[in-house]
Amino acid sequence: MTDRYDGSRAGGAGPSALERRKAALAAASFPPRPDGAGALLGDRVLVYLRREQTDAVLPYADPARGGLVVTGADPGHALGPALAAGTRLPLLNDPVGYETVRATVAAPFVLPAAGLVTVTLAEVLDAQLRAGAIAALSPTGYIPAGGTDVLREAARQFGLLGRADAIFTAPLDISLLGPSYYATTAAILAGIGTPVALILGGQGDPLTQSKHIIPNLRDLAARVPLIPIRTDFNALDLVGHGAIAAAIGTGGSVRHTVDPFEKRRAFSRDQSPSVLWPELVSFFKGSKINELFGARPSLAPRCDCAACGGRRLTRFLRREHQSQAIGHAAAVWTRWAADLLDAPTVRGRAQYWRNLCAGAVAHHAVFLAQLQLLEGLTPQEPLKRWATLPAWPSIPAAAAVP
Amino acid sequence: MDEALDGGTANADLLVAAREALGLTQAQLAARLTELAGSGQPVSQGYVSRVEKGALTVTGDRLGLFAAALESSPGLLASPARLWSLGDGCLYHRNRASTKASTLRRLHARVNLLRLQLHRLAEVAGEPLPEFTWEPVPAGGAFGPDDAARAVRKACGADDGPVRSVTAIAEGMGALVVTLPLGAREVDATSLHPPGEPPLFVVNSDAVPERQKYTMGHELGHVACTPGEDTDPEEMAQRFAAELLAPSGQVYADLKAAPVTPARLLQLKSSWLISATALLRRAYDLAVISESSYRRISAQTSALGWRTGEPEPLPAEQPAVVPALVRRAIDAAGGVEAAAMAAGTTAGFIRQLAGQPEPVPGQEEAR
Numbered sequence: 001m002t003d004r005y006d007g008s009r010a011g012g013a014g015p016s017a018l019e020r021r022k023a024a025l026a027a028a029s030f031p032p033r034p035d036g037a038g039a040l041l042g043d044r045v046l047v048y049l050r051r052e053q054t055d056a057v058l059p060y061a062d063p064a065r066g067g068l069v070v071t072g073a074d075p076g077h078a079l080g081p082a083l084a085a086g087t088r089l090p091l092l093n094d095p096v097g098y099e100t101v102r103a104t105v106a107a108p109f110v111l112p113a114a115g116l117v118t119v120t121l122a123e124v125l126d127a128q129l130r131a132g133a134i135a136a137l138s139p140t141g142y143i144p145a146g147g148t149d150v151l152r153e154a155a156r157q158f159g160l161l162g163r164a165d166a167i168f169t170a171p172l173d174i175s176l177l178g179p180s181y182y183a184t185t186a187a188i189l190a191g192i193g194t195p196v197a198l199i200l201g202g203q204g205d206p207l208t209q210s211k212h213i214i215p216n217l218r219d220l221a222a223r224v225p226l227i228p229i230r231t232d233f234n235a236l237d238l239v240g241h242g243a244i245a246a247a248i249g250t251g252g253s254v255r256h257t258v259d260p261f262e263k264r265r266a267f268s269r270d271q272s273p274s275v276l277w278p279e280l281v282s283f284f285k286g287s288k289i290n291e292l293f294g295a296r297p298s299l300a301p302r303c304d305c306a307a308c309g310g311r312r313l314t315r316f317l318r319r320e321h322q323s324q325a326i327g328h329a330a331a332v333w334t335r336w337a338a339d340l341l342d343a344p345t346v347r348g349r350a351q352y353w354r355n356l357c358a359g360a361v362a363h364h365a366v367f368l369a370q371l372q373l374l375e376g377l378t379p380q381e382p383l384k385r386w387a388t389l390p391a392w393p394s395i396p397a398a399a400a401v402p
Numbered sequence: 403m404d405e406a407l408d409g410g411t412a413n414a415d416l417l418v419a420a421r422e423a424l425g426l427t428q429a430q431l432a433a434r435l436t437e438l439a440g441s442g443q444p445v446s447q448g449y450v451s452r453v454e455k456g457a458l459t460v461t462g463d464r465l466g467l468f469a470a471a472l473e474s475s476p477g478l479l480a481s482p483a484r485l486w487s488l489g490d491g492c493l494y495h496r497n498r499a500s501t502k503a504s505t506l507r508r509l510h511a512r513v514n515l516l517r518l519q520l521h522r523l524a525e526v527a528g529e530p531l532p533e534f535t536w537e538p539v540p541a542g543g544a545f546g547p548d549d550a551a552r553a554v555r556k557a558c559g560a561d562d563g564p565v566r567s568v569t570a571i572a573e574g575m576g577a578l579v580v581t582l583p584l585g586a587r588e589v590d591a592t593s594l595h596p597p598g599e600p601p602l603f604v605v606n607s608d609a610v611p612e613r614q615k616y617t618m619g620h621e622l623g624h625v626a627c628t629p630g631e632d633t634d635p636e637e638m639a640q641r642f643a644a645e646l647l648a649p650s651g652q653v654y655a656d657l658k659a660a661p662v663t664p665a666r667l668l669q670l671k672s673s674w675l676i677s678a679t680a681l682l683r684r685a686y687d688l689a690v691i692s693e694s695s696y697r698r699i700s701a702q703t704s705a706l707g708w709r710t711g712e713p714e715p716l717p718a719e720q721p722a723v724v725p726a727l728v729r730r731a732i733d734a735a736g737g738v739e740a741a742a743m744a745a746g747t748t749a750g751f752i753r754q755l756a757g758q759p760e761p762v763p764g765q766e767e768a769r
Binding site for chain 2 (some may be wrong): 058146149155175180261262
């Protein structure tokens with residue numbers, strides 16, 4: 001043999017069952033979804049947020065195509081503001097035990113103690129439903145690097161419950177989606193049978209860990225009833241590749257998670273909020289946008305979303321502007337999500353997303369030209385990948401759906 | 403022991419294997435036969451070819467001639483043994499992409515012959531070969547080679563920390579391990595595991611000890627787990643070796659404890675007893691470093707010359723089971739030469755297997 005480290009897998013001559021399945025999925029109007037929680041959430045792109053951000057988001061979330069995933073160990077507390085506002089949005093509660101506890105084979109779920117008695121997994125799920133969640137998210141601990149045995153045990157215990165009203169949460173260290181572990185991870189998640197709420201774990205942007213991550217995530221979306229949550233526009237990429245729903249985080253800290261044994265590495269001490277720059281399909285610090293257009297304020301981009309009403313993006317400078325920035329982002333990407341979901345086929349969704357990203361990559365040069373700059377505005381790596389990878393892998397003729 | 407002199411007929415497959423194990427062409431073997439016969443009647447390449455195809459039989463004195471030319475014995479060459487090849491699913495090798503097909507043929511011939519020789523030595527010693535009772539763990543679907551590695555560690559009582567000797571683990575499971583010089587860097591190892599027999603690993607002693615150790619882990623992976631339908635056997639063996647030598651749940655914390663640099667890798671090498679290169683790869687697989695960092699540090703270590711030899715080399719692992727078996731066979735046979743004749747090989751090779759140095763010229767034992 002030769003040492004092979006490229007993550008490629010052995011393949012046969014003809015189209016595999018998976019290739020045929022992908023071909024059928026690409027041609028379908030929407031991905032097949034399991035009964036229960038999957039059916040309730042199908043074809044929605046939700047907002048993933050912290051409880052205190054509820055008011056900022058509610059005006060812009062789409063009742064027909066959206067919803068909220070609110071963080072908090074106490075579901076009644078977490079969902080309280082949304083319910084008090086009388087929202088018609090589907091609600092979910094993420095108990096976020098993975099933020100503080102690593103899962104182990106002996107204890108894959110983070111179960112609170114009530115006095116001397118430990119609450120059961122089923123009781124944690126029931127509490128979410130009683131609090132008003134449309135489906136329950138499992139309180140899975142952080143699945144550590146290489147921890148396929150931990151993931152398998154969590155999936156096994158969750159599967160024993162046999163609940164269609166629950167979603168298996170998979171807060172995975174990004175290594176589990178890399179070339180060494182992906183095949184095992186995918187097989188475990190595919191065996192669960194219920195929707196899987198996927199959370200990527202890693203410092204910085206987990207999508208940039210290796211070139212294998214985005215293709216593997218797309219592959220996973222085609223194999224598993226997937227709901228990527230607590231993520232960035234990876235959500236839209238995966239909805240374009242078979243994910244049944246998704247949830248986009250309102251800020252950098254709720255667009256991925258990190259191993260609870262590690263200190264979160266902040267990119268900067270900048271207090272300005274994370275701002276979506278629509279033409280670039282990317283988030284930037286408000287201060288960065290302001291700095292770029294400091295010398296040419298008249299060129300600063302305006303936004304016509306429901307939150308901005310034509311105002312400029314250079315106005316998000318301080319911490320207190322965060323709510324406005326969150327509302328702006330939700331208002332903008334909610335329109336994208338609606339357009340994407342309106343595509344006639346799943347392949348069409350992917351093509352829409354690819355076109356959007358390709359336009360955004362090209363637009364970086366437009367802004368640089370306007371600002372007469374040679375550098376300072378580089379497309380982010382995932383954006384470039386979304387813009388350049390084939391919308392769907394080429395499918396052998398024999399596997400293609402007529 | 404030499405039943406061929408009493409009427410045995412050469413096994414054509416063994417004649418081919420014995421020739422390929424020595425790296426001889428048919429013409430070179432013919433020349434050797436001609437020289438040994440000393441009758442003035444040359445042996446042609448065509449004759450050798452027909453013998454190897456089974457079109458001509460070889461018995462009696464002619465078989466003895468072949469045995470001498472092939473550094474074997476009539477008994478071995480006339481045995482009805484089966485030889486195993488790549489397609490049989492029990493023969494593996496670990497080599498570079500550039501390895502020549504002829505090198506691999508020679509390697510496969512050597513391991514096949516070695517298996518037969520060890521069987522014969524065990525017979526001489528009057529003891530059975532070790533029993534390999536490990537039930538291979540299926541590696542496919544939701545179960546990966548990591549699970550097999552964890553199971554092996556648990557079974558060996560090596561739950562925590564570095565593995566001091568993969569060879570000892572393999573031998574403890576009933577495998578036979580032999581280190582032989584297989585040439586500079588073309589081939590790392592080969593393994594043969596016929597059904598119902600202990601696996602035989604031949605590791606290239608010309609490779610650096612770090613690579614030998616990882617290679618042993620890789621080869622052990624081939625017998626500790628079985629690949630599923632969509633599992634590449636070589637990737638399976640790599641993942642097995644990685645988890646066996648540096649379990650993710652343990653090495654991760656060490657890899658995260660400080661920035662991964664060449665100097666840090668050397669620190670970890672001394673505690674995990676695996677190569678810095680393997681640790682770097684582990685850091686990437688466990689997402690401690692990104693793909694771009696992995697490439698950058700690989701380039702640094704390459705510039706430091708670590709591809710050919712890392713600083714602070716590890717001690718080479720020493721097999722124990724085969725050398726002990728061979729020494730007992732020598733004792734039982736009454737000497738190295740007798741053991742060599744019984745096994746069907748040379749005295750020098752028997753000494754090599756026994757881990758004994760070559761005798762001083764003039765002091766060789768009487769035949």
